[in-house]
Amino acid sequence: MNRLKSILGQLAAALTVLAAVLTPFLLMDRFAHGVAATGVQVDPVYTGPPPRFTLDRPGYRITVHEPLRKRWALDRISSYVQITWAPAAALPPEVSESLDLNGDGAPDVAVHFAIPRDLTAALRFDAQPLTGLTEPVRGASRDNFSRIIARLGDRIIVRIPLASGH
Amino acid sequence: MAEKSLPAPPRSVGRSILLTLPVLLWSLLMFSRAFQMPGRAQQLAAAVTLVFMVGLFFLMMRTRETYRWRRWFFASLGFLFPVGFLWQLYALRGSMSIPIEKMLSGDTPFCFLAIPMMLIPAALTRTVIFPGSILPTASNPHSIAVMVGLWFAATLILGKAWCAYGCFFGGIEEGFAAFPKKARIKDINPRWRWAPWAVLAAVVLLAGATFEPVYCTWLCPFKTVTEYAEVRSIESAIQAGIFLSLFFGLVVILPFLTKKRTQCAFLCPFGAFQSLFSKIHIFDIRIQRDKCLDCVACRRSCPTLALTDESVAQGKTLLECMRCGACVDACPKQAAVWHIKGTEAGAHPERARLLFLYGAWAFATMFGGSILANSLERIVGLVM
Amino acid sequence: MARVAEGLFLGIASGPACLASCLPAVLPWLTTQQQRSEGPLRLLAPFLAGRLAGYLGFAALAWSAGLLIPAQSGTRALIYGLAHAAVATLLILEFRRSRHACTACPGCGAAPRSTRMTPAALGLVTGLNLCPPFIAAAVRAADAGSLAGSMLFFALFFVGTTAWFLPLVGIKWLPHSLGLLTVARFTLLLMACYFSYLALLALGGLLLHG
Numbered sequence: 001m002n003r004l005k006s007i008l009g010q011l012a013a014a015l016t017v018l019a020a021v022l023t024p025f026l027l028m029d030r031f032a033h034g035v036a037a038t039g040v041q042v043d044p045v046y047t048g049p050p051p052r053f054t055l056d057r058p059g060y061r062i063t064v065h066e067p068l069r070k071r072w073a074l075d076r077i078s079s080y081v082q083i084t085w086a087p088a089a090a091l092p093p094e095v096s097e098s099l100d101l102n103g104d105g106a107p108d109v110a111v112h113f114a115i116p117r118d119l120t121a122a123l124r125f126d127a128q129p130l131t132g133l134t135e136p137v138r139g140a141s142r143d144n145f146s147r148i149i150a151r152l153g154d155r156i157i158v159r160i161p162l163a164s165g166h
Numbered sequence: 167m168a169e170k171s172l173p174a175p176p177r178s179v180g181r182s183i184l185l186t187l188p189v190l191l192w193s194l195l196m197f198s199r200a201f202q203m204p205g206r207a208q209q210l211a212a213a214v215t216l217v218f219m220v221g222l223f224f225l226m227m228r229t230r231e232t233y234r235w236r237r238w239f240f241a242s243l244g245f246l247f248p249v250g251f252l253w254q255l256y257a258l259r260g261s262m263s264i265p266i267e268k269m270l271s272g273d274t275p276f277c278f279l280a281i282p283m284m285l286i287p288a289a290l291t292r293t294v295i296f297p298g299s300i301l302p303t304a305s306n307p308h309s310i311a312v313m314v315g316l317w318f319a320a321t322l323i324l325g326k327a328w329c330a331y332g333c334f335f336g337g338i339e340e341g342f343a344a345f346p347k348k349a350r351i352k353d354i355n356p357r358w359r360w361a362p363w364a365v366l367a368a369v370v371l372l373a374g375a376t377f378e379p380v381y382c383t384w385l386c387p388f389k390t391v392t393e394y395a396e397v398r399s400i401e402s403a404i405q406a407g408i409f410l411s412l413f414f415g416l417v418v419i420l421p422f423l424t425k426k427r428t429q430c431a432f433l434c435p436f437g438a439f440q441s442l443f444s445k446i447h448i449f450d451i452r453i454q455r456d457k458c459l460d461c462v463a464c465r466r467s468c469p470t471l472a473l474t475d476e477s478v479a480q481g482k483t484l485l486e487c488m489r490c491g492a493c494v495d496a497c498p499k500q501a502a503v504w505h506i507k508g509t510e511a512g513a514h515p516e517r518a519r520l521l522f523l524y525g526a527w528a529f530a531t532m533f534g535g536s537i538l539a540n541s542l543e544r545i546v547g548l549v550m
Numbered sequence: 551m552a553r554v555a556e557g558l559f560l561g562i563a564s565g566p567a568c569l570a571s572c573l574p575a576v577l578p579w580l581t582t583q584q585q586r587s588e589g590p591l592r593l594l595a596p597f598l599a600g601r602l603a604g605y606l607g608f609a610a611l612a613w614s615a616g617l618l619i620p621a622q623s624g625t626r627a628l629i630y631g632l633a634h635a636a637v638a639t640l641l642i643l644e645f646r647r648s649r650h651a652c653t654a655c656p657g658c659g660a661a662p663r664s665t666r667m668t669p670a671a672l673g674l675v676t677g678l679n680l681c682p683p684f685i686a687a688a689v690r691a692a693d694a695g696s697l698a699g700s701m702l703f704f705a706l707f708f709v710g711t712t713a714w715f716l717p718l719v720g721i722k723w724l725p726h727s728l729g730l731l732t733v734a735r736f737t738l739l740l741m742a743c744y745f746s747y748l749a750l751l752a753l754g755g756l757l758l759h760g
Contacts, residue, residue, distance in 0.1 A: 009508025
């Protein structure tokens, strides 16, 4: 029995050397694909919730995303709704839109922002609630993940916090 | 004063070269692509790294010692990693701070320290609470899947020994701990070694409750030498104050004063997490009680307090042992030996050491060696 | 009958969120207590009783106030702040109490027992989470035709969430050791720091912005 344990132990030890040799050629790739195959996604707090519906405008498109709601008690993210304008290059210098966020036909929020010529200049937006679905926002820039306007490549995303209870 | 038995004579040069040959071939394979690149800086950096890694392994074979040669590699990795990493950051965005746009785009390189915190949220909602990308992209090759895959492989090969052969952060502390000849602070309350477990429990539970990588946002001292979220509020300024204090306290000053890896021993939750795999890792260190003099040279030499009087009496190290070899090299009676689980302690210690080192050094060359070469390339490119 | 079932199912569905929110405070505290000779349910019962008291108290409040309290952000911030401050205080008290660990037998380290009030108080304040499922339950409870209906709804919500807490009795079978006690104590301290900070944020924000 002791001899068998000794042989198995040394075999396992040799296999770790084999694992080290195989890592850059096979193992790492397989493990990485295995992780991706689990279907895990990056938290939508960072990358944004999935799109809900799109609105066509001359030369560009507005995408209203599913709302992201606070999930746990200690979750420090406020519930928000994300709206994406793309392509950013096709947008007029000033954007003002009244948008229906929940598909009930009534506009819920009036969003306004200006696009400076200097691409590195900070963006700011205002959001005026029309139905009490969202919180009012004045001059917000990159406050936090729930209240932000940001240029990501050729898109401009705006996140507006939802009002309490929504 | 314990009477030191005669140390084993150095291995012959010929035999040492023979044992080093597999590592030489492996290193040539690992750096072959760099040698084919047109850039002189890249070729030179690869050559220097190859000679360095192979040379250190040769010295390990020749002298039959592990710790001090491994420490040269590890401290070099610790000091050079920030060079390459920060160089890249400044080239890409001119700053160490991560703009929120990068987080929203999933462009933050994934850090393995976040792995324990991901578990509960991933299990409950299949989401990863890290602002990276699942698959590699042109702007972010260090994606979540790639780095977690690498972690799986490292854990298979090294287990807790990741902390001694992989973790570039630990190399920084090891470097500062190596400077003084003697420790200024010698008596450390052994209860402090439980602190990383408490930090692990706290960050895992809080990450599950807040869906935030709490250790990364609040405690990680290594943001000082990598990247950190933009300081845009009082909260982020407090966070910056905390990580700077932890870095200078636990990574610079205390290692210098104690000659221990104090951040690893008293804070790092990832080290505690990796310690869980010590139980299943096939290699460990044993103390042969029939040879042991209870001189506690092993306990004093351990950089992470992984030996106590009780564990030495039981003939083994604690879960926190990172297989650095310090205790084996320090033991005057060669009672502390490398060991393969299932075999008799002391039966074939050198075989156990060799098998362990082949795997560990192969990983170290692939992972740490590539980081070294990348950083050296930046420096050489600057000079040439 | 449908309302009864709704409360229970909402509780079961919300259980993971409740557990995840309570664990940071409850698990380290429970671990300092696990080395007593009491049965596992006797460790958990006062805590669950405190949670139930919190739920029923809130049910009464939700029904009588017509759900104004959870909706007003100022009042929510006040409840959050006070609850988090209370959690932090209880955890620090437990940290200090568990300092006097028994060392009579080697490797024992059993901590002095908390009074029955401490776990009940911890249950009460962690129960007042005001997390989205809790608010949803409060909305439904406020629609109940009577106070008894509101309290019944929340009682069943409590039963549904409690199912997820029962595995915590497994803590009892963890090995008795000074190491585990030390880890639990350090964790209590870290959690107390975090909850103190949350309390400061909530109450400070209320003071500054009203």
